[in-house]
Amino acid sequence: MDTRPDALTRPLDRRAFLRGASILTAGAAAAPLAPRGASAQARPKELVLAEGTALKTLNPYRSISTPERHFINLIFQRLVKIDSRGQIVGELAESWEVKDGLVWTFKLRKGVRFSNGEPFNAAAAKAAFDVITDKAYAHVFAAQFSGITRSEAVDETTLRLYTEKPFSPLLINLCSHSASMVPPKHFKDSKEDFSFKPVGTGPYMLKSWEGDTAAVVRNPTWSGPQPWADSVKYLTIPEDQARVAALERGEVDIAVKLPTHDIKRIRAHPNVDVEIFPSVYTISFEVNVLKKPFTDKRVRQALMYAIDRKAITQGILQGFAEPCVSPVGPGIPSRRTFDPWPYDPKKAKALLAEAGYPNGFTMSVWSPHGRYLKDAEAAEAVVSYLKDVGIDASLKIFEWSPYVDAALQKPSPTKAMDMALLGRAVMGADFWMHRLWSSQSPGNITGYHNPKVDQLLEAGRQTFNKAEADRIYGEVQEIVFKDDVPFIFLHHQSQVLGVRKGVTGLHAYSEEYLDLAGVRKA
Amino acid sequence: MWRYVLRRLLVLVPVLLAVALLTFLMLHLIPGDPARSVAGLNADDAVVEAIRHELGLDRPLVVQFGIYLTSVVRGDFGRSIRSRKPVAQELAERLPATVHLALAAACLSTLLGVATGIVSAVRRQTVLDFTVTGLAIAGVSVPVYWLGLMLILVFAVHLEWFPTTGYDSLRHLVLPAVTLGYYSTAVVSRMTRSSVLDVLSRDYVRTARAKGLAGPAVIGRHVLKNAMIPTVTVLGLQFGALLSGAVITEFVFAWPGVGKYAVDATLARDYPVVQAVVLMMAVIFTAVNLAVDLLYAYLDPRIRYA
Numbered sequence: 001m002d003t004r005p006d007a008l009t010r011p012l013d014r015r016a017f018l019r020g021a022s023i024l025t026a027g028a029a030a031a032p033l034a035p036r037g038a039s040a041q042a043r044p045k046e047l048v049l050a051e052g053t054a055l056k057t058l059n060p061y062r063s064i065s066t067p068e069r070h071f072i073n074l075i076f077q078r079l080v081k082i083d084s085r086g087q088i089v090g091e092l093a094e095s096w097e098v099k100d101g102l103v104w105t106f107k108l109r110k111g112v113r114f115s116n117g118e119p120f121n122a123a124a125a126k127a128a129f130d131v132i133t134d135k136a137y138a139h140v141f142a143a144q145f146s147g148i149t150r151s152e153a154v155d156e157t158t159l160r161l162y163t164e165k166p167f168s169p170l171l172i173n174l175c176s177h178s179a180s181m182v183p184p185k186h187f188k189d190s191k192e193d194f195s196f197k198p199v200g201t202g203p204y205m206l207k208s209w210e211g212d213t214a215a216v217v218r219n220p221t222w223s224g225p226q227p228w229a230d231s232v233k234y235l236t237i238p239e240d241q242a243r244v245a246a247l248e249r250g251e252v253d254i255a256v257k258l259p260t261h262d263i264k265r266i267r268a269h270p271n272v273d274v275e276i277f278p279s280v281y282t283i284s285f286e287v288n289v290l291k292k293p294f295t296d297k298r299v300r301q302a303l304m305y306a307i308d309r310k311a312i313t314q315g316i317l318q319g320f321a322e323p324c325v326s327p328v329g330p331g332i333p334s335r336r337t338f339d340p341w342p343y344d345p346k347k348a349k350a351l352l353a354e355a356g357y358p359n360g361f362t363m364s365v366w367s368p369h370g371r372y373l374k375d376a377e378a379a380e381a382v383v384s385y386l387k388d389v390g391i392d393a394s395l396k397i398f399e400w401s402p403y404v405d406a407a408l409q410k411p412s413p414t415k416a417m418d419m420a421l422l423g424r425a426v427m428g429a430d431f432w433m434h435r436l437w438s439s440q441s442p443g444n445i446t447g448y449h450n451p452k453v454d455q456l457l458e459a460g461r462q463t464f465n466k467a468e469a470d471r472i473y474g475e476v477q478e479i480v481f482k483d484d485v486p487f488i489f490l491h492h493q494s495q496v497l498g499v500r501k502g503v504t505g506l507h508a509y510s511e512e513y514l515d516l517a518g519v520r521k522a
Numbered sequence: 523m524w525r526y527v528l529r530r531l532l533v534l535v536p537v538l539l540a541v542a543l544l545t546f547l548m549l550h551l552i553p554g555d556p557a558r559s560v561a562g563l564n565a566d567d568a569v570v571e572a573i574r575h576e577l578g579l580d581r582p583l584v585v586q587f588g589i590y591l592t593s594v595v596r597g598d599f600g601r602s603i604r605s606r607k608p609v610a611q612e613l614a615e616r617l618p619a620t621v622h623l624a625l626a627a628a629c630l631s632t633l634l635g636v637a638t639g640i641v642s643a644v645r646r647q648t649v650l651d652f653t654v655t656g657l658a659i660a661g662v663s664v665p666v667y668w669l670g671l672m673l674i675l676v677f678a679v680h681l682e683w684f685p686t687t688g689y690d691s692l693r694h695l696v697l698p699a700v701t702l703g704y705y706s707t708a709v710v711s712r713m714t715r716s717s718v719l720d721v722l723s724r725d726y727v728r729t730a731r732a733k734g735l736a737g738p739a740v741i742g743r744h745v746l747k748n749a750m751i752p753t754v755t756v757l758g759l760q761f762g763a764l765l766s767g768a769v770i771t772e773f774v775f776a777w778p779g780v781g782k783y784a785v786d787a788t789l790a791r792d793y794p795v796v797q798a799v800v801l802m803m804a805v806i807f808t809a810v811n812l813a814v815d816l817l818y819a820y821l822d823p824r825i826r827y828a
Contacts, residue, residue: 054786056605064562138572140561195606211615211689211778237687237776245674245686401554401791404563426564435564442566 047229047519050243050252054212054236057195060180061132061139066425067256069177069513071234074216075115076180076200079106079125079159080171082427084507084515086331088171092120092181092201093159101166101464108157113221115205118183122153127184129161141178143443144431145170166462168469169430172333176427177513203227203517212236228505228520247272247498253521254506254514255498260318260373266498276320277495277508280329280427283321283372284487285365285382285419290411290447293361294418300485302351303419306389307382308343313491316377320496324489327433327481331510334429334473338481341489348389360390366420367395368403373493379421382490411447419488425511429473430460436487437480448486453479523819530812534805541804542594545797546587556603556791577603590797600794602787609798613780617802619689620779623771624764626695627703631764632757635707639714639753640741643722654711661708666767670701670774687776702771706760713756717749724748750821758814762807 051067060072079093090096093106112120129151132139139145147167152160163170173179186199198206203224204216214234218226235252237243240259247255248269258266258274267274285303293299309323323340352360365386367379376397386393398406407420426432435443437450438457453476460472480486495508502522507515557574558565574580578589593600599609642654677697678686684697721727722745730740769781780799787795819825 059606062560062606064560064565135568135572136576138561138569138576140565140569142569143564143566192601192606211619212776213688213778235688235776236778238782239671239774239776241671242674242687242774242776245679246688249679249682249686251686251688399554399789401559401789402552404558405553405555408558408563422563424563442568443564 044230045228045521046231046233047254047516047521048233048235048252049514049516050235050237050246050255052236052238052240052243052257054238055209055214055234058198058206058209058214059192059195060177060182060198061137062195063177064140066512069511070516071206071214071216071232072177072180072198073202073513074204074232074516075198075202075206075219076177076182077202078174078176078179078181079108080174082172082175082509084509084518086333088175092125096171098464101168101462102163104161104163104170105154106159106161108159110157111223112201114183114186114199114201115219115221116183116186116199117221118185118199120181120183120201121156122159123156124184125159125181126151126153127187128181131182131187132179139178141176143435144173144176144178144428166464168461168464169428169434172428173431204232207231227517229516232516244498247500250500253500253503254516254519256495256514258496258498260320260496263318263320263496271501273499273501273503275497275499275506275508277497278330278510279425279493279495279512280331280510281372281423281425281493281512282324282327282329282489283375283378283421283423283491283493284324284327284489285421286407286446286487287419287485288411288415288417288446289486290413291415291418292413293355293357296355297484298351298355299357300488302348302355302389303386303391303488304341304485305344305348305351306391307341307385307488307490309340309491310343312378312381316374316381317491317493320494321373321491322494323491324481325492327477327487327489328429329425329432329492329510332427332429332432334470336470336474336477338478345385345389352389352391358390360392362392363394363418365393365395366403366407366417367397368400368421369397371400372421372423375421375423378490382488408445411445421490423493427511429469430457433457433473433476433480434461437476446486448484450479450484453484523816527812527816530815534808537808538801538804542591542797542801543587545800546590546793549791549793549796550583550586552791554791556793559790559792560603590794594801599798602795603792604787604790609794612783612795613798613802616778616780616783619777620765620768620772620781622695623698623702623768623777623779624761626699627706627764628757628761630699630703631706631710631760634703635710636714636753638707639711640718640746642711643715643718644737644741646719654715658708658711661704661711664704666701666705666770667774669704670697670771673697673701674774689776689778698771698775698777701774702764702768705767706764709760710753710756714749714753717752718745721745721749747821751818754814754817754821758810761810765803765806 049070053065053067055068056065057063058068058072060076063072077091079091080088081091083089092109092112094109096104096106098104108122114120131137132145133148147163147170148161149164150162154160180200183199187194190197196209203219203222205219207215207217215231217231237246243255244258244266246252263274266272287294287300289295313321313323325337325340326335328335365379365383367376369376379395383393383395407417409415434457435441437448437453438444439449439454456472456476460469463469495512497508499506503519505518505520507518557570557579560573561570601608602612638654642651645651674686677683685694688694727740727744730744768779769785772779772781784796784799
């Protein structure tokens with residue numbers, strides 16, 4: 001069947017008609033010979049995913065939107081990856097070693113080809129790293145790879161990466177979709193068209209992408225284990241209820257981001273299952289600690305005590321979030337968990353008085369709307385909790401683009417922001433903690449500066465020992481979460497997915513992308 | 523008449539120039555940074571700066587506008603900042619969907635609106651008239667968003683007559699077209715009813731009846747043609763409303779048209795996309811208006827264009 005969108009209005013031309021007619025007659029002639037059930041067997045096995053946001057780019061070096069990773073990870077591979085148990089394993093690299101903490105040698109798999117036939121070898125990998133580290137190319141996650149000074153193709157299957165200083169987080173950063181391997185010739189020829197003409201070494205390749213619908217089919221050069229589905233389709237259904245309706249009707253196999261207030265009803269549907277996965281997304285208010293009165297950590301601790309997180313996660317988020325037990329999200333290596341902060345308005349008032357604000361102060365609370373689960377609603381609740389302890393807080397809700405602009409301004413005592421609600425979700429202890437809490441990091445938007453934390457974070461980059469890393473990052477988390485609180489931590493979000501009964505093997509990574517290659521349908 | 527058409531088309535040039543300039547200025551004046559929206563929350567300022575440079579957004583506004591105008595004149599709308607697809611290609615993928623939807627809704631509102639309007643005027647103060655009036659009031663009052671979801675629930679999920687969402691076949695078109703067209707149908711119906719009522723009380727209608735013409739002939743030949751001018755005006759205006767009103771309908775039904783695309787582009791400050799969509803809408807809107815003006819002359823021979 002012609003499923004192109006214009007099929008319904010386009011007049012049939014003669015050739016198309018003849019083509020259709022010849023297929024029909026051929027089919028009619030062949031029909032008596034075909035064994036029963038052959039047609040059912042021949043029907044392609046298709047998996048349909050409904051997302052809330054459309055794909056913008058499938059260029060792994062340009063993609064910032066998590067939903068794009070469902071497809072980027074089907075089309076592309078990286079040297080190393082994080083498997084479903086959270087372990088770093090080789091993907092295009094068979095093995096690797098680090099010498100003196102400065103030279104990383106990767107032994108690459110032999111005989112791998114991109115779906116367009118280009119060979120994957122050390123030269124291709126080097127070309128990819130040349131792009132990734134090219135400042136003029138403006139790779140969106142350049143910060144993850146800024147440690148790399150040089151790459152070298154030693155022989156056909158040996159790649160070396162050099163760093164100036166020991167930089168242990170490099171390995172986990174290489175697991176990111178943003179370090180996917182691209183075919184050098186096609187990447188160069190297609191230039192920015194690579195966004196919609198992606199080519200990789202993964203199990204699938206892009207077949208079509210028009211409007212908000214895209215589809216991948218099996219990659220003929222793929223030699224790994226074959227996934228169940230012949231093709232995977234990506235539908236964009238932005239309206240929550242419409243996405244649920246499509247799932248209930250059976251038009252889609254998997255629907256993401258179900259509306260939390262409707263889960264009870266969806267669960268009761270005979271053909272639909274609801275699956276909950278932890279998400280790395282951690283929602284906090286990031287505080288301008290260079291601005292009075294937030295310079296005093298007792299004030300920040302008072303804010304922590306003033307908020308009833310349990311009421312917010314149960315009442316507003318319907319239980320699809322957990323009060324923060326760590327400053328980083330679940331799934332981050334070296335994560336340490338603590339007791340959640342209790343709701344204690346009395347203590348909050350006492351701390352405010354101690355800091356010299358017995359009658360509170362005036363402040364503004366910033367929030368986006370609809371970016372994270374019930375973000376503005378949670379912010380609204382926080383404002384009323386702050387009022388309860390005598391702080392005259394007012395809520396300011398922004399549209400996303402100017403919001404990010406204002407919130408990401410360089411920290412200073414005159415920056416407009418008092419505190420702004422943001423969700424953080426990046427993989428790797430260093431990429432999370434160093435970015436946000438090192439005074440050396442351009443990603444530090446709060447102005448937080450603790451020499452001890454700075455020192456630990458630098459030490460973390462230089463240790464290649466897991467136990468040592470756990471200790472170092474554990475200490476950073478303890479200081480940040482229990483004492484300094486440059487962020488007013490709220491909650492860790494959950495992922496709520498709906499699947500048709502009979503769909504098995506679905507795994508959602510905590511960064512909120514799905515491993516679709518492992519899914520089967522009964 | 524052709525001279526008139528030509529003159530109207532020439533007027534289009536300054537209109538489009540003004541539209542381009544205003545859109546450009548408004549986009550650049552509102553806060554928000556396209557380079558940041560491309561780079562995301564976790565990118566460093568250095569990366570944002572590099573993207574800004576790559577996109578030419580670090581140049582003076584006048585230069586940017588000049589470059590934009592000269593490329594548009596050559597038919598090059600540039601590339602989307604976010605997707606890097608040529609804007610012309612993205613529009614070519616999406617415009618047909620919106621036009622299908624708007625046309626279907628316009629047909630629906632014309633046929634149904636005019637028919638129900640005539641019926642309720644001719645059968646004034648009957649149950650039929652009250653029913654039509656009731657439905658019309660519902661039509662202008664019901665939020666499009668809610669109506670769309672209700673239609674999906676009833677006709678797609680429960681009755682399974684139509685698919686819930688998507689853009690594949692004629693069956694996919696029905697629910698979105700009804701959702702989008704209901705409001706216009708109601709407006710057209712009310713407008714037709716009142717102008718038909720107005721004409722029905724005219725002397726020439728009484729004369730037509732007196733000379734023994736049958737009811738349908740009176741309505742068809744004498745009443746309708748004279749009653750159509752206000753209705754045609756409303757239809758023309760409604761078509762513009764349909765194109766812009768398609769945003770919500772497209773959102774609810776996951777219809778891959780330009781409406782939702784333009785809203786997303788505006789939120790992400792995707793300048794080239796927004797500029798192209800606004801220009802295109804201006805062209806369509808002006809063309810529809812011209813068509814309406816020409817229809818006047820057909821409906822009322824006293825109107826002449828020179």
